[in-house]
Amino acid sequence: MATVKPRVKVPKSASAGEVITIKTLISHPMESGQRKDKEGNPIPRKIINKFTCEFNGQTVFSCDLDPAVSANPYLEFTAKVNEAGTFKFAWVDDDGSVYTHEQEIALK
Amino acid sequence: MTLTRRSMLTLSVGAAIGVAAGMRTGPAAASAEDAMAKVKEFAGGAEPATGTITLDAPEIAENGNTVPISVSVDSPMTDDDYVTSVAIYADGNPSPEVITFNFTPLSGEASATTRMRLAKTQNVIAVAKTSKGGVFMDKKEVKVTIGGCGG
Amino acid sequence: MKKQYLVSVAAIAMAGALSTAAVAGGPVDEKLVIDGEIEMTTRTAPPEGHPLDELISGWHYRTVETRALETDSFENPGMLGVEDGEQIWNTVEGTEGKSCASCHGDAAESMKDVGAHFPKWDAESGRPINIELQINKCRTERMGAEAYKFDKGGQKPLTAYIKRQSLGTPVSIDLSQGDMQSWWEKGKEMYYTRTGQLNLSCATCHEDHNGQFIRADHLSQGQINGFPTYRLKQGALVSVHNRFRGCIRDTRAEMPAAFSDELMALEVYVTWRGTGLSVETPAVRQ
Numbered sequence: 139m140a141t142v143k144p145r146v147k148v149p150k151s152a153s154a155g156e157v158i159t160i161k162t163l164i165s166h167p168m169e170s171g172q173r174k175d176k177e178g179n180p181i182p183r184k185i186i187n188k189f190t191c192e193f194n195g196q197t198v199f200s201c202d203l204d205p206a207v208s209a210n211p212y213l214e215f216t217a218k219v220n221e222a223g224t225f226k227f228a229w230v231d232d233d234g235s236v237y238t239h240e241q242e243i244a245l246k
Numbered sequence: 247m248t249l250t251r252r253s254m255l256t257l258s259v260g261a262a263i264g265v266a267a268g269m270r271t272g273p274a275a276a277s278a279e280d281a282m283a284k285v286k287e288f289a290g291g292a293e294p295a296t297g298t299i300t301l302d303a304p305e306i307a308e309n310g311n312t313v314p315i316s317v318s319v320d321s322p323m324t325d326d327d328y329v330t331s332v333a334i335y336a337d338g339n340p341s342p343e344v345i346t347f348n349f350t351p352l353s354g355e356a357s358a359t360t361r362m363r364l365a366k367t368q369n370v371i372a373v374a375k376t377s378k379g380g381v382f383m384d385k386k387e388v389k390v391t392i393g394g395c396g397g
Numbered sequence: 398m399k400k401q402y403l404v405s406v407a408a409i410a411m412a413g414a415l416s417t418a419a420v421a422g423g424p425v426d427e428k429l430v431i432d433g434e435i436e437m438t439t440r441t442a443p444p445e446g447h448p449l450d451e452l453i454s455g456w457h458y459r460t461v462e463t464r465a466l467e468t469d470s471f472e473n474p475g476m477l478g479v480e481d482g483e484q485i486w487n488t489v490e491g492t493e494g495k496s497c498a499s500c501h502g503d504a505a506e507s508m509k510d511v512g513a514h515f516p517k518w519d520a521e522s523g524r525p526i527n528i529e530l531q532i533n534k535c536r537t538e539r540m541g542a543e544a545y546k547f548d549k550g551g552q553k554p555l556t557a558y559i560k561r562q563s564l565g566t567p568v569s570i571d572l573s574q575g576d577m578q579s580w581w582e583k584g585k586e587m588y589y590t591r592t593g594q595l596n597l598s599c600a601t602c603h604e605d606h607n608g609q610f611i612r613a614d615h616l617s618q619g620q621i622n623g624f625p626t627y628r629l630k631q632g633a634l635v636s637v638h639n640r641f642r643g644c645i646r647d648t649r650a651e652m653p654a655a656f657s658d659e660l661m662a663l664e665v666y667v668t669w670r671g672t673g674l675s676v677e678t679p680a681v682r683q
Contacts, residue, residue, distance in 0.1 A: 145477070163474065193352060201345055201348060202346045202348075206336060206343065209633070212472065216354045314466075391613035
């Protein structure tokens with residue numbers, strides 16, 4: 139049923155130089171490739187294998203995920219905000235799909 | 247011999263240990279050596295130091311499917327001195343890799359949290375690399391309870 | 398004596414675990430506050446005629462990490478399902494060209510507290526219905542859409558979305574409607590009937606031994622105020638009838654079908670056993 143849908147939590151504003159916490163959650167089964175279906179056939183691996191966070195075009199944080207990351211991958215990290223701008227988030231699926239989300243932040 | 251409360255207790259403890267010891271067989275698990283080989287590869291030959299990096303993981307995970315872990319590294323996170331990446335490994339999963347966090351000075355801090363899968367009780371290992379060539383490691387054992395009620 | 402050992406190793410292991418478990422048992426005393434705002438009633442006095450001294454939400458029986466997942470509606474992975482449910486609420490389906498919202502508008506208003514009072518008596522079918530069956534009624538009678546099959550389509554997310562509108566509201570069902578009382582009686586009988594190869598009733602674990610461990614599992618009172626619940630084991634929302642069936646399977650008994658008379662009666666009775674506890678949907682459990 140579930141369409142892959144990212145959720146992101148970023149503060150609406152920050153003071154210049156402030157380090158903020160960003161939380162992300164995306165609905166995804168993270169099929170590990172280790173499981174078998176009812177007939178005993180292996181279920182092919184299908185995971186989110188990469189996540190990136192950019193701010194105004196510059197990389198803030200990224201990660202490479204393996205099948206040991208839980209279903210509906212949750213990532214929490216920080217970012218230093220020096221100016222107002224836009225965060226761009228991208229999740230890359232094994233099947234080549236890229237799920238994206240953008241969020242703006244203002245300076246206090 | 248009569249079945250006393252104590253002998254029954256012993257029996258049930260024995261059964262529980264049998265279960266924990268792997269009556270429930272799954273895919274072949276990575277060995278501690280495999281995980282340490284990965285650590286070495288990631289460290290690029292450097293011997294990881296202790297300290298500076300802190301791995302937070304529960305002592306006991308109620309379910310191995312979703313185990314919250316956090317890592318943080320003390321670092322100024324400036325352009326010429328920052329943590330470039332932190333890799334997480336598990337030495338009892340089918341393969342040791344879990345996740346690699348890549349930081350930049352724009353990260354502000356070298357800290358991250360995620361949720362991971364643990365096939366059984368095992369060590370979780372976090373290794374950090376800095377832009378100055380430092381390598382730091384922390385390790386936590388997480389006990390995974392097996393034998394809960396299914397759904 | 399040998400023979401007795403052989404009766405059932407599993408049964409002995411279970412009985413052994415039950416008898417030795419008090420060592421590390423008992424619910425945790427803490428407060429559940431969601432998003433730092435919504436105070437939940439997770440411990441309360443039982444309704445009249447209830448066998449327990451205090452009703453305690455399953456939340457208190459979980460580890461600190463599992464409990465933490467429920468306190469933040471962003472970090473709660475069950476909220477992904479609730480958001481799916483919101484989308485379904487607003488999606489037109491069926492021959493009548495209607496969505497849930499076409500009749501019910503904003504769920505935050507129209508469904509507020511509604512989920513806390515199911516199951517309800519359904520005069521038409523002459524039996525109690527839960528939210529899942531109410532949704533199916535709407536789909537077939539108003540929308541011209543097909544009924545959801547058990548746990549399929551939008552059933553779990555939509556049920557979770559509707560129940561989420563009662564977050565914090567104390568559970569209470571009206572047993573004076575129609576024939577509810579006799580379904581309650583039937584559910585009670587089921588609750589106390591030992592069944593399966595392990596010869597366990599619901600009460601064996603959840604009334605007589607809650608707070609203790611059955612092997613590695615910390616037994617709760619088996620309250621259902623948080624369903625559909627996000628279970629870490631499945632990494633997904635789990636419906637209450639799925640959980641009932643799972644428990645019954647674990648006793649090694651034949652499982653009644655979802656929404657059967659047996660499980661509807663059990664849902665009426667078990668819901669009543671949690672009277673006064675806040676709706677926690679989607680709760681997070683192991």
